[in-house]
Every structure is written in structure tokens, then in C-alpha cells.
Amino acid sequence: MKRPMVWGVGLLFLCFLIRITFFNKQVQKEQYCLDALFDREAFCNAIGTIEQIEQKKNSVFIYLKDVSIQLPSQLDQGICSIGHVIMTSNTLTSSSYNHGNQIRIQGKLKKLLPAQNPGQFDERSYYREQNIFYKIEEQNSFCISNTKNSLKVTLFSFKQHMKKIYRKYLNPKDSGVVTAMLLGDRSALDSEIKELYQQNGIGHILAISGLHISILSMALYRLFQKLCLPRPIPFCLIVFFLFLYGIMTGFSVSTSRAIIMMCMFLLAKEIGRSYDTITALALSAMIILIQKPYAVFSVGFLLSYGAVLGVVLIIPVCKGIVLGSHHEQDHYYRKRLRKEREQESSWKIKEERHFGAVSKKIPRFLCCKEAFFAHLKKKCLHMFGSLLLASISISMMTTPLLLWFFYELPTYSILINLLVLPAVSFLVILSALGGLAGILSFPFTKGIFSLIHCILAGYDTLCRVTRKLPFSLLTPGQPPLETIVFYYVILFFMIFLIRKILYEQEHFPFWKRNIFVMVCMFLMILLFSYRKKAAFSCTMLDVGQGNGILIQTAKKTILVDGGSSDVTEVGKYRLLPCLKYYGITCIDAMIMTHADTDHISGQLELIEMMQKGQLTITTYLLPQPEQSLQDSNYKKIVAEAKKAGITLQYLHKKEQLTIGDLSLYCVHPEKNFCADSANAYSTTLSLQWKKYSILLTGDLEKNGEEAVLEELQKNPSLPARYDFLQVPHHGSKNAGSEVFLQKVLPKVSLISCGYQNRYGHPHAELLERLKKIDSHIYTTPASGAISIKEEPKSLLNRKKDDSLKIETFCKYT
Structure with a gap:
């Protein structure tokens, strides 16, 4: 059988289909039964076995297996088994329990939630890859069985000891990078460094992938060769090391793929068979997917396999573009070999003339200055060419994925990787040697870590300089799925076509090569420029x-x-990702209704991000109440906006902002308005889009609501009734009086508030008032982000359709 592994992969694929079809249905059935018992969270008692422990910055994540829970009696009388669960704790440490311990937990059982806003991190999808659907916030726990997994405990202790060594000899930033790169632990990774690496396209060096595994494996392989160990001892030792290394670092998708493929490579070398990358890639994918079926949708899986496919499929095509068909490439290599032999012959004459008989043990290029520099030039060009082709190939394959998941792309990543990747090998080996030398207290340990610091300082400088270059980071937003599918269909068709030409024809015409380049350029332009954007949209974000x-x-x-007021860093984790999702790098106008923290905390973060060059804010519009109401929050955000160079404008009653068909009319407040509270001076805006109207009220209440009601009754230019209303003050009991609602008469009412907030928003009495006027109610706790939008005309249907539609971003049930 020529390729027996192909049959093995086919068998594994069959097993994967069986698992997806039968076993996964049972898992989902159990999950849905449990979901029906509670809304989002419920107090429970649980018992589980510790499988993995992760130390985070301010908490500990403990991964439990074989978990059985007992919910409160009013929900469920029996005990339910739910498989894998994450337990989070702010009081425990990573040394509180050991791997293999069985523990009893009391705490809140929570569903893992999907993203509530466009661009937000999807917790449910991320953990679903590991077959985890719930988490427990621990309030009390204790060990009921001291059984330990000795292997995992030993590896975890070794990992913790290595982290201490790195913290001892390196500064916090460098130790965080080395720990993430070598040990797969990102708890100490500086957020600024992580963001800097990602924005420059070298974030992949922080994840344990094929590059790291191959460096460590080849270093060990050559060491065992030097020690002249008999076969198959080197092979067994390296496989054993990779298995232990995978357990210690958590066997992520990229690590698992790299380890399986490296084992296949070493096995092929050991038994004298040729190594087929595609077969090894397929085998590793099937092994991973049998264990984690949902991994096929994860960003780690898609990027890891996409990068390898890019190298395997596109590099031969790139070589064909440069050198021609395989026949022409053979001719080129024969010609180059003949030239090299002629050079060697001339160098040999020069050696004998200047040095006489030269020892055969000394390489010839070391004995001749001309030969030495020619050899060095050849090696550098070969390395540069290989890295360039690999970077281009990987970028062509992974760019759509990066845009789909992260919405932005570093422009100079290919060039930066050419400078960064050659030093990664030294960095990984030096980090491993430094950790071991620190454990054994060797005298040259500080020297090793000094070299590590120099390499990382070079990376840092390179990234910071590149980040200041124009157009260093493009943010086109998330492309439509159909655009990505079209991209890959055309790309794979072109790859198939050119590979066929390379193998079957003696000559690859230059004009045909140009066609491939032009098609690739067209696909990139399409990917970056075409984005399905609504003609108009008004989105109430779920910010808690x-x-x-x-x-x-x-x-x-x-x-x-x-x-x-209940979501920390709301600007970083909810507002900015949403802006990136839509490809927005400039906010033309940012409006503050009033200066309460629950309305401006994220705006302050965005202003700070502008100072770092992450986005642009052109104008900041805010009300100007009487001096006594301009509290510390008000003064702080005004000062920060001025510091960032944002144009400040005060928005007063009867002022209007017009942008095409969009009109924003300020209904309230007037200048130096004397309000009963900060909420009462909330900027109230009447938004008109064509024939539709929306009233935005902030936290309007008391005499502010009376002033708005008076303006609505007196001003004939304002709508007699509104299609949409942003309900004042998050749906509090006293917001939206009956008189106010009878005047506005919204067809749809939108309420922004936090899930199970301590204020009881939205209040039952307000909901009753809205039902009386027959208004349809949407709330962010139930629907996530809520969008009112007019879809653009489609290519197939050019009929004018300016009706507004409501879309909810997610449903929690």
C-alpha cells in the first residue's frame, strides 16, 4: 500500500462523523434539559475532579471533569451530570488544590454566554471548543478526595518553578513574553506587549505552535545525534518529551497539531518512509476533532491549519511564478549548480596558491575570503527567500480569517516577520536553556538572560517604530461571509490551475504568471473594500x-x-471591538448626555485610546448645565478631551445637526439649565431618518422630562408620535411618566440595562405603562445589542426599500 496513512485518516474521519452524529446529540440533549431549568445563573452544589489549573491575573481558573451538580429544590430535585465545567475563584490560588483532587463546590452555576454586541468576545464559542458549556463562580469549596495525578502535579510544579526563574532574571514584560512563548501561560503577559505584537502581525510567536515545537524537537534530535544514541532511542525520547510538553502547556489546538505532525515526521524518518505533509495535517485534524468536535469553528484551529496549508499549497505556486514550470526550474537549478562548481574550482586554485595543501576537515569556504562571503551571501539569500515566500503564502491563506475574527490587519507584517522569525529559534532555545540553567544555578545563567532581553528589546523597538509608520494597521471591518467564500473558491481554483501547468507543461508563459498575481490583487482589494454596510443604523449596545x-x-x-457601572473596561471590551467590527476608525461626533459614570466611562477610555493613536474622535458634543451641576466627572472628561485635541462643542436646545437624510435635533437642555439632578439635564435628541423618528433620552427624569414634554407639545416641527423610543433612565420606576408616554406614543421601546441589576430595571410599573400604549419592548438583557437599520439595495433587487428593520444581535435562551 503506497500511502497507508491515507486509509488511517479516512477511518478517523468516519469516527469523527459518528461522534458528531450520535454522541454530540446526546451531549446537546443533556445541555438543553439543564438550560430549561434556569435562566442564566442559579446557586448549586457540585462535585468534580480537577483536570487543569490556570492562574490568571486576579483569579484562578480550575477546569473540572466528571462534574455532577444539584440545583436548588425549586428547580430540580435530582443530581445532573454535566461533564466539563470551569470553576472561577478570586480567593483560591494555583496551589490550593492538586490535579486529580475531587472537590465539592458551592457557588453560582452560570451559562457561558454568546457575544452580546458585534465584535465582542464570544465566551460560549471559545469554551465550546473544549466541550465546556457552564462555569461556576466559587463561594466555598473543599477537597473530598486527595487522589492526585502524579504526572500532572510534577509537570505543574516544574512549570511554576520555571516561571519563578524567568521572573527572577527578567523584567516583568520580558518574563511574561517568555512564559507565554515557552510554557503557554499568558497570566503574566503584559497587555500592552500583547497588543503591540498583535498589531504588528507577530502575535503568533506568543502561542506554542509548529515553529516552537520544530525548534525544540530538532534541537533535541541533533543533540542525540551528537551523543550517538542507538536507534530508536532518540525517536522514543523526543516523542516522550513532546507528550510531556503538551500536557504541561495544556494541549491547545495549535500545540496538538504541531506535536502530532512532528511525531509523524520523526516516525517517517525512523522507518525510512517519505513524509507527506497533507496526510499528517489531515491525521492531526481528525485526532483533534474526534476529541473536540467544535474546534473546527475556532480561530486557533482555522489559523493553525490555514497557515500550514498556505505553506504547502501556495509556496510551490509562488516558486512557479518566479522561476517557471518544473522543467524550467530544473534547468535553472542545473545552471546554478554548474556555476557554483566553476566557482569552487577557481577558489580551489586560489587556496592552493595562497595556502598550499589545506586540511580536508576545514570547509573550503573558510580558507578563501571570496568563497566565505559568497557562501554567506548564498545562505542569507536562501533564508530571506524562504521566509518571504512563507510569509506571503501564509498571509494569502489566513488574511480572510484574520479579518473575520479580528477585523484588522497589520500592513507591514510580512516585512516584520522577515526580521523577527530568524531570531525566534535562538530565543526559544535560549529561553529553554536559561530556565534549566537557572534551576541548576549555572554561573552563565545571567548571560543567557541578557541575550534574551536584547532580542526582546529589539522586537519591542521594531514594533513601536513600525506602529508609527503611516497605514501600519488597516481596519476594514468584518467582511461578509459570501466574500470570504468567493475569495477561497477563486484562490483554490487558481492554485489547482497553476500547479497543473507547473507539472504538465514545459514552459510557463510570463503572461499566465501575471494573471495569477492580478487575480490575487483583485481578491485582496475585494476583501478590504467590499463590506455590506447599512444605509442607516442606530444600534443600542449591550453595555450592562x-x-x-x-x-x-x-x-x-x-x-x-x-x-x-457593572462592566469593567467597557470601552476596551465592548465599544472598541464594535467599532472595529464595522471598520470604524473615526468617530465624527461623540455625544455625552450627562456625566454619570454609567454613561461616560467607556467614552473616557476611547479618548485615551485616541491619545495612543488607536482611533480618531473629531468632535465632542456635551450639554452645558449650570455650574453647580458640573461635577468632577464632567470636568474630567472635558479636560481629557481637550488634552487629546478633540474639538469641544456645547449642544443646546433647538440646535440641529444634519447629515444627508439624517437629522439630529436637540430637544433639551437649554444653556445653564437648572436641573433637579444630573439625570434631569440629560441631552435629549430627536433623530429623523427619512420618514422615521427616534427619541433618545439618556437618563431623563423630573423637571428635565417636563421640559422635554413642553417642547414636544409646542414645537410643530417635531413628530406627533415617535416610531422608536430609548426609554429614559434604563427603565426605572419613575422614568417615562404616563403623560410623557402618551405624548411620545412609541411603536417600539428600547431599554438598556444590566442583567439582574440591583436597581430592578426595567421596573414592572414602567413595563405596564408601555404595554398600555401598545408599545413593543426590547431590552438588552434579553436581546443583546438592538439595531434599527435600513438595509442597502441589493444587486438582485434594485427597488427602493427604505423601511427600517429591527435586529437583535443575540438571544440568551
């Missing part, structure tokens, strides 16, 4: 207990509020 409304037209972007 707070408010944030993003208004977009074809040309302008407006952000009204943006803050939260």
Missing part, C-alpha cells in the same frame, strides 16, 4: 448597566454615550 448608542450613515459615525 449603562448606555451606549452607535449611529451610522454611509459617511458619518456618531456615538451617543458609552459607559457602564
